[in-house]
Amino acid sequence: xxxxxxxxxxxxxxxxxxxxxxxxxxxxxxxxxxxxxxxxxxxxxxxxxxxxxxxxxxxxxxxxxxxxxxxxxxxxxxxxxxxxxxxxxxxxxxxxxxxxxxxxxxxxxxxxxxxxxxxxxxxxxxxxxxxxxxxxxxxxx
Numbered sequence: 001x002x003x004x005x006x007x008x009x010x011x012x013x014x015x016x017x018x019x020x021x022x023x024x025x026x027x028x029x030x031x032x033x034x035x036x037x038x039x040x041x042x043x044x045x046x047x048x049x050x051x052x053x054x055x056x057x058x059x060x061x062x063x064x065x066x067x068x069x070x071x072x073x074x075x076x077x078x079x080x081x082x083x084x085x086x087x088x089x090x091x092x093x094x095x096x097x098x099x100x101x102x103x104x105x106x107x108x109x110x111x112x113x114x115x116x117x118x119x120x121x122x123x124x125x126x127x128x129x130x131x132x133x134x135x136x137x138x139x140x141x
Contacts, residue, residue, distance in 0.1 A: 036061035036119060039137060046139050053132040054081075054124060062120045062135060066112035070140020074120055079104035080131030081124050091116040105133075 039048040041064050052060045066072065074087050076098075087110040088095035098106035112118055122133065 036063045038062075039064040039135075041065070041067055041137065041139065047136055049134065049136045051132065051134050052122065054122065054130055056130045057127045058123070058130065060122045060133075062122075064118055064120075064137060066114055066116045066118060068140060069113045071109050071111050072118070072140065073138040074098075074106075074108045074110065075136045075138070076105045076107075076122060077134045077136065079133035081129040081133075082126065083129070083133060084123055084125055086121045088119045088121075089116050090119055 037050060037052070037060075039050055039062050041048040048064055050062060052062075054060050072087075074085065076083055076085055082104055083106060084098065085106050085108060086095060086097045087108050089110060089112050091113070094111070096108050096110050098108045110118065120135065120137070122135065124130065
């Protein structure tokens with residue numbers, strides 16, 4: 001019996017397997033650009049929006065401050081490339097990632113408290129992806 005540390009291989013095999021789905025994030029997508037685009041969202045508007053683009057293998061990054069507490073919906077639409085996206089609440093550290101959903105867009109939801117700083121990152125499924133898109137962040141109802 002070959003030992004791995006102090007646990008034998010047979011002991012490892014006897015453990016019930018735990019199934020976990022991992023989401024792959026490309027190296028470039030995990031890096032937030034030095035100067036993300038700031039989206040202004042205030043209590044008088046129901047959403048913030050922007051048009052954007054990425055060049056081959058690039059990443060587009062947006063930030064906003066949640067004006068109210070609730071679930072924010074992030075939509076990527078009219079994309080000319082297969083896109084992935086991530087929303088992160090920089091205040092609490094919680095995040096959600098959307099992967100290559102049907103078509104070239106995605107929809108994510110992130111809970112945020114009033115005053116939380118959030119970052120949205122968009123990148124292509126393939127390293128050669130490039131193109132344009134529309135990003136919309138809807139405030140909680």
